[in-house]
Amino acid sequence: xxxxxxxxxxxxxxxxxxxxxxxxxxxxxxxxxxxxxxxxxxxxxxxxxxxxxxxxxxxxxxxxxxxxxxxxxxxxxxxxxxxxxxxxxxxxxxxxxxxxxxxxxxxxxxxxxxxxxxxxxxxxxxxx
Amino acid sequence: xxxxxxxxxxxxxxxxxxxxxxxxxxxxxxxxxxxxxxxxxxxxxxxxxxxxxxxxxxxxxxxxxxxxxxxxxxxxxxxxxxxxxxxxxxxxxxxxxxxxxxxxxxxxxxxxxxxxxxxxxxxxxxxx
Numbered sequence: 589x590x591x592x593x594x595x596x597x598x599x600x601x602x603x604x605x606x607x608x609x610x611x612x613x614x615x616x617x618x619x620x621x622x623x624x625x626x627x628x629x630x631x632x633x634x635x636x637x638x639x640x641x642x643x644x645x646x647x648x649x650x651x652x653x654x655x656x657x658x659x660x661x662x663x664x665x666x667x668x669x670x671x672x673x674x675x676x677x678x679x680x681x682x683x684x685x686x687x688x689x690x691x692x693x694x695x696x697x698x699x700x701x702x703x704x705x706x707x708x709x710x711x712x713x714x715x716x
Numbered sequence: 717x718x719x720x721x722x723x724x725x726x727x728x729x730x731x732x733x734x735x736x737x738x739x740x741x742x743x744x745x746x747x748x749x750x751x752x753x754x755x756x757x758x759x760x761x762x763x764x765x766x767x768x769x770x771x772x773x774x775x776x777x778x779x780x781x782x783x784x785x786x787x788x789x790x791x792x793x794x795x796x797x798x799x800x801x802x803x804x805x806x807x808x809x810x811x812x813x814x815x816x817x818x819x820x821x822x823x824x825x826x827x828x829x830x831x832x833x834x835x836x837x838x839x840x841x842x843x844x
Binding site for chain 2: 614615660662663664665667671674678681682685688689690691692693694695696697698711713714715716
């Protein structure tokens with residue numbers, strides 16, 4: 589079974605030993621994305637809303653590079669630095685998945701890389 | 717690859733912008749579940765044992781709606797609000813996976829509602 593590395597300049601470069609995504613067997617596994625702006629490598633803002641929006645834009649860019657899109661996402665994991673931000677995250681998140689949203693797990697962890705407020709990973713299928 | 721939303725009244729309704737599960741090809745991604753009773757949307761009880769049992773029953777109901785079962789689960793993630801509940805969770809968990817249990821990761825993390833355990837799973841469809 590083939591295993592293809594996905595890389596795009598339209599999403600932040602990896603901050604560790606991982607690929608932005610791997611496509612295999614009709615699925616695309618996207619690494620956890622932070623709310624970093626690809627061009628500046630800075631956070632899009634210091635709110636959960638701003639970082640959620642940027643993280644999902646990064647995921648969208650990676651999925652596009654892999655030949656698919658947000659509508660083909662099957663599973664998402666949302667890691668929050670503070671569970672009190674669940675509602676704020678959801679408000680932005682739901683705009684990216686207006687109908688038939690993916691399966692999801694969301695929870696708060698002790699800390700996220702670079703002091704991020706939210707990290708999001710996704711699994712998508714390829715169209716067709 | 718097609719992407720199908722799975723829904724059943726025998727598991728708790730989503731409390732955010734996610735589907736209970738997504739089936740794609742031979743794979744089923746189940747959203748993070750907690751110990752909520754579907755009929756009442758209330759916690760089944762205060763103990764991690766009771767909540768683990770209800771959580772896995774909810775997952776079982778979702779898997780059945782997707783055409784598969786706990787015996788076809790390949791990977792689970794267990795999020796414990798308190799890692800000291802590990803042994804108590806395991807005692808219940810192993811009853812649901814009596815032999816050849818799935819791959820699993822367990823971490824301490826805070827679920828979005830006041831529950832002691834959250835579990836998400838990936839399953840395959842039965843052959844044939």
